[in-house]
Structure formats: C-alpha cells, structure tokens
Amino acid sequence: MIKAILTDIEGTITRISFVKDVLFPYAAKQLATFLRLNAKKAHVAEQIVAVKTIIDEPNADLERVISVLLTWIEEDKKITPLKQLQGLIWQTGYEHGDFKGHLYPDAFDFLQAQHAQNIALYVYSSGSVRAQQLLFKYSDYGDIRALFNDFFDTKVGAKQEQAAYNTIIEQLPFDASEVLFLSDVAAELDAAKAAGLKTLHLIRDGQAQSEHPYVHDFTNVKLEQFI
Ligand SMILES: CSCCC(=O)C(=O)COP(=O)(O)O
Numbered sequence: 001m002i003k004a005i006l007t008d009i010e011g012t013i014t015r016i017s018f019v020k021d022v023l024f025p026y027a028a029k030q031l032a033t034f035l036r037l038n039a040k041k042a043h044v045a046e047q048i049v050a051v052k053t054i055i056d057e058p059n060a061d062l063e064r065v066i067s068v069l070l071t072w073i074e075e076d077k078k079i080t081p082l083k084q085l086q087g088l089i090w091q092t093g094y095e096h097g098d099f100k101g102h103l104y105p106d107a108f109d110f111l112q113a114q115h116a117q118n119i120a121l122y123v124y125s126s127g128s129v130r131a132q133q134l135l136f137k138y139s140d141y142g143d144i145r146a147l148f149n150d151f152f153d154t155k156v157g158a159k160q161e162q163a164a165y166n167t168i169i170e171q172l173p174f175d176a177s178e179v180l181f182l183s184d185v186a187a188e189l190d191a192a193k194a195a196g197l198k199t200l201h202l203i204r205d206g207q208a209q210s211e212h213p214y215v216h217d218f219t220n221v222k223l224e225q226f227i
C-alpha cells in the first residue's frame, strides 16, 4: 500500500520549458554579476571552492569559475554547486515577481488530493532544496510549501543512482515499497525501482512507452493500482 509519494519536479509536475526557457536563462544572465557581488559571502564562497575542486583547478580565478558555470548551465549539468548557486539567483527573480513557479494544473490537483488523504509528499529534484522551496512558495497557486513533508536534492546523490534512493528511504518513516516515485526520466525510475520503490513514469508529450507504469498526466492516477 502506498503511504508516501516522492516526486521529481521538472518534466513531472512542472513543464520542462519553464525550467529551460525561464529559470536557466535568468540564472545565466544574472550569474556573473551575482558572483562578482557575492563571492566573499560564506555560502557563495563555499560553492566557488566546490567548482574549483570539481574542475581540479584550485587556483582558478573568479572569471574562470563564471565561465565554467555558464558552460554547465548551457549543457544542463546537474552539478551540486551550480544547482545551489542557481537557487540563490532565482530567489531574486521570484521576489521581484519576474516569474512564478509553474505547476501543471493536474499535478497540483493530484498533490493536493493526496495530501488531503494523508499521503506524505516528498520532493527529490536536481534543483537545490532552496530552489524547490522557492518554486512552491511563489507558485501559480500561491505558497503551497505546506503540502510537502520534506525536500531532497543532489546532496543525497545523483538521481540516476540507486544509492541516492536508499539514502532518502533511510530518512523516511516508510519502507521503500510504500513509496511511489514519480519522474519523467526512465533512468531515474530504474534507480528508484532498484532501491525497492514503486514507480510511475510521467510522459507528458504523449507518444513514448515505458517499462514502468506510465501516464500522460495525473488525471486518473489512483494509488490503489500500485500494490
Ligand atoms: C527546483 S526547480 C529547478 C529545477 C532544476 O534546476 C533542474 O535541474 C530540474 O531537475 P529535476 O530533477 O527536477 O528534473
């Protein structure tokens, strides 16, 4: 019996184009100015050091770090210091009302209905926990953070690795088999299934098939079907 849901964000409950065409370009545009202004603040300096460690260039200057980060944004790399910095930058955009957190209406209705049925809701996204909370705080539906019990990002590991799901399950008061993982990416679902979670593949473009149970939206999803 499903007692909890662990959901991806981009492509699952949020339109991919909101992330690719709104959030990523905003972060790319603001990144250099943000880093030049804030590089010495502890929470930003920590991410700069992490970038230098990943590229194995301990003496890289700030302009080199900026250039690496811009390449990572272009290539949609899910690298933790990039995702942490994007979250910090998006905060200004949300606070200034430059954009709102997009959610598919069927996803919002589904999450709200599950919450009302006492199903615990968790989020696992490559976007940082800060970025996740901002999206839900400034969502099309107002501040909906209270729907969620907890949030996980790549600090627990990469989404295509089974170990990340083991780590999440260790932190939840549920067995893996009681948790339904929602994602638009088959490799993520494979990793979650290997960790013992139930899976549901969201295929928003409507065409492809999947080795996992799949739907094109949440309209007719019933948790009883996952036994
Ligand atoms: C939390 S909103 C920003 C999403 C993001 O940065 C991203 O990389 C999306 O990854 P996901 O794991 O949600 O598909």
Ligand SMILES: [Mg+2]
Binding pocket: 008, 009, 010, 011, 012, 183, 184, 185
């Ligand atoms: Mg996704």
